[in-house]
Amino acid sequence: MLRATPSLCLFCEVRSVLHPKSSPWLQSRQYASKQLQRRKPARLELSRRVAEAPPKLSSRGKPIQKRTGSPFAAMNRTRVNIRESRPSPPPGSEKRRKPPGRGIERKEKRQDGDFRALKMQRALSNVSYQRRSSIKEEINHIQSFEQFPLLPVVQESISTQALKGMEDAEPTPIQRVAIPALLGTDNVGKRTRKRRDGMEQFLLAAETGSGKTLAYLLPIIDAIKHAEAREAEQAKAEEDNAKRKKEERKAGQLFELDPGEDAFDSSGRPRAIILVPTAELVAQVTTLAKALCHKIKFRVSGISSSISPTVIKSRLFAQASIDMLVSTPHLLASIADAEPRVLSRVSHLVIDEADSLFDRSFAKETTPIIDRSTPTLKQLILCSATIPRSLDNYLRTRFPDIRRLVTPNLHAIPRRVQLGVVEVDKEPYRGNKSLACADTIWTIGKSAAEHGTGPDKENVDTKRIIVFVNERDTAKEVSEYLVSKGIDAIALSRAVDNVEKQAEALADFTGAALPTTSPGPTSVPLSTKGRVARSLPNTKVLVATDLGSRGIDTTAVRHVILYDVPHTTIDFIHRLGRTGRMGRRGRGIVLVGKGDRRDVVKEVREGMFMGKALI
Numbered sequence: 001m002l003r004a005t006p007s008l009c010l011f012c013e014v015r016s017v018l019h020p021k022s023s024p025w026l027q028s029r030q031y032a033s034k035q036l037q038r039r040k041p042a043r044l045e046l047s048r049r050v051a052e053a054p055p056k057l058s059s060r061g062k063p064i065q066k067r068t069g070s071p072f073a074a075m076n077r078t079r080v081n082i083r084e085s086r087p088s089p090p091p092g093s094e095k096r097r098k099p100p101g102r103g104i105e106r107k108e109k110r111q112d113g114d115f116r117a118l119k120m121q122r123a124l125s126n127v128s129y130q131r132r133s134s135i136k137e138e139i140n141h142i143q144s145f146e147q148f149p150l151l152p153v154v155q156e157s158i159s160t161q162a163l164k165g166m167e168d169a170e171p172t173p174i175q176r177v178a179i180p181a182l183l184g185t186d187n188v189g190k191r192t193r194k195r196r197d198g199m200e201q202f203l204l205a206a207e208t209g210s211g212k213t214l215a216y217l218l219p220i221i222d223a224i225k226h227a228e229a230r231e232a233e234q235a236k237a238e239e240d241n242a243k244r245k246k247e248e249r250k251a252g253q254l255f256e257l258d259p260g261e262d263a264f265d266s267s268g269r270p271r272a273i274i275l276v277p278t279a280e281l282v283a284q285v286t287t288l289a290k291a292l293c294h295k296i297k298f299r300v301s302g303i304s305s306s307i308s309p310t311v312i313k314s315r316l317f318a319q320a321s322i323d324m325l326v327s328t329p330h331l332l333a334s335i336a337d338a339e340p341r342v343l344s345r346v347s348h349l350v351i352d353e354a355d356s357l358f359d360r361s362f363a364k365e366t367t368p369i370i371d372r373s374t375p376t377l378k379q380l381i382l383c384s385a386t387i388p389r390s391l392d393n394y395l396r397t398r399f400p401d402i403r404r405l406v407t408p409n410l411h412a413i414p415r416r417v418q419l420g421v422v423e424v425d426k427e428p429y430r431g432n433k434s435l436a437c438a439d440t441i442w443t444i445g446k447s448a449a450e451h452g453t454g455p456d457k458e459n460v461d462t463k464r465i466i467v468f469v470n471e472r473d474t475a476k477e478v479s480e481y482l483v484s485k486g487i488d489a490i491a492l493s494r495a496v497d498n499v500e501k502q503a504e505a506l507a508d509f510t511g512a513a514l515p516t517t518s519p520g521p522t523s524v525p526l527s528t529k530g531r532v533a534r535s536l537p538n539t540k541v542l543v544a545t546d547l548g549s550r551g552i553d554t555t556a557v558r559h560v561i562l563y564d565v566p567h568t569t570i571d572f573i574h575r576l577g578r579t580g581r582m583g584r585r586g587r588g589i590v591l592v593g594k595g596d597r598r599d600v601v602k603e604v605r606e607g608m609f610m611g612k613a614l615i
């Protein structure tokens with residue numbers, strides 16, 4: 001009988017020492033063959049982890065942990081595993097996390113999921129659909145301006161001055177949301193009014209062409225008139241007091257210094273300031289405020305760099321007092337450096353087109369104006385058609401308590417605006433974008449010319465078209481090309497020197513009165529290389545860069561051509577927002593060429609078709 005000692009065990013080798021079966025019955029054949037079967041594959045199969053490098057060991061001999069957050073963490077990976085790279089949540093944060101996929105959240109994820117290309121450049125801050133629906137419900141009951149507790153004179157001026165000729169005009173959604181909030185008569189306002197001490201902050205955000213200007217102007221003018229009445233009462237009481245004291249002094253024959261007249265000078269110290277990015281917008285907002293002041297009686301002035309310094313000085317300081325000032329930040333900041341009192345009585349400060357005025361080119365002028373007016377400020381009102389993510393982040397840190405007054409359709413381009421696409425690479429343009437642009441304008445313009453009835457078919461059903469380009473230099477190039485093709489076009493850009501003609505053309509587009517002395521923008525050189533070419537009557541074209549598009553009220557414009565595909569959805573919203581204003585219909589045409597983001601254009605079109613908010 002064979003006896004197997006532990007050291008001779010063929011199958012268990014070293015382990016055999018501890019093997020419970022290292023006993024004499026190990027010799028049984030059955031057990032030996034089983035062990036052989038088990039061991040066979042071990043000689044043929046490689047470990048699954050054979051390709052991996054052996055773990056790096058620290059000086060203490062322990063494996064070094066991979067740094068997932070390091071910029072080199074993803075090197076040499078063959079699989080994308082984004083989850084792995086996410087930092088683990090801090091302890092305790094699980095409690096605050098909402099249960100996954102509940103109600104609105106889940107639905108929104110699905111809605112967002114459609115914008116695959118736009119997600120890559122996600123530019124806009126999100127407003128939940130739940131919030132949009134609740135705002136809709138809240139403002140549903142407001143049907144007329146009379147429901148706002150405005151002073152009777154302010155109330156009257158709406159139909160007779162601001163919306164003259166518009167019978168039965170109803171407040172727009174942003175006016176329904178903002179006017180009660182700024183007056184402090186909405187539910188939140190009533191609750192907080194009593195414990196209000198410092199400055200109130202508001203963000204008004206609504207679609208383009210939805211009447212935001214009137215939404216902030218009416219409550220501010222109302223507040224100015226209230227303050228005026230209070231101050232008049234106070235002045236009367238002080239006057240009575242002074243009179244009484246004088247009589248007392250006379251009766252008592254007391255020697256006292258006569259305090260004399262109160263030297264409180266309010267010239268050059270406006271109560272309300274409205275900041276806008278361009279001189280064109282200064283003119284636009286001032287015109288509306290002036291229309292209101294005919295009835296309401298308050299003093300408003302607009303100043304911009306297009307006005308001479310002498311006129312600026314007289315507008316600010318020549319009047320006994322000034323109630324409202326409209327300006328650009330650059331100009332006001334330079335005036336405030338020389339004359340700090342200009343910001344010493346401001347109770348209402350509006351930053352219109354806030355997304356522009358808080359961006360890099362304006363922020364260094366806008367922010368100090370806010371800081372310097374803060375001691376007297378009662379309301380800071382920011383206003384914008386879009387809330388970019390950068391602005392959203394800035395507001396969260398700088399104004400965490402700001403009240404966001406948004407409308408249900410914020411960031412959605414209305415369905416009444418259609419977006420068409422012209423493929424520039426295809427026949428007959430063969431990549432010539434300017435030719436495609438001129439041809440598109442001719443197609444739009446021809447129908448206007450055909451419908452003209454006058455002998456020279458002028459001023460009859462004139463089509464106004466805005467062409468948007470991304471770069472300043474392109475604006476001039478494109479307008480010159482269009483003129484060479486017989487189109488009445490002018491560039492609106494800071495790079496263009498013909499300021500007077502620009503102003504005329506813009507006035508014509510915005511419906512403002514044209515100066516009678518000017519020959520009018522209809523006279524365009526219609527010749528190319530000394531030869532008179534055919535011309536397109538009844539069509540006017542403005543070639544503009546993005547800054548020209550901000551805030552300008554071009555209600556008469558039905559067509560917008562996007563010569564360049566806009567960089568972000570923000571630009572899409574502002575540019576297409578020059579048409580389809582205040583419930584009108586409009587048409588946008590985008591020229592798509594080689595290298596342009598077709599997927600982005602497609603998604604914007606789909607979003608517009610479905611009336612969805614862009615992201």
Ligand SMILES: Nc1ncnc2c1ncn2[C@@H]1O[C@H](COP(=O)(O)OP(=O)(O)OP(=O)(O)O)[C@@H](O)[C@H]1O
Pocket residue numbers: 162163166169170171172175206207208209210211212213214384385550551552553555577581582
């Ligand atoms: N309640 C209303 N009913 C009818 N029209 C109105 C009403 N309120 C304002 N409007 C008109 O709507 C037009 C657009 O107004 P406004 O320029 O204030 O729009 P906006 O929202 O500031 O646009 P943007 O975002 O482009 O600056 C103006 O011509 C204005 O007279």
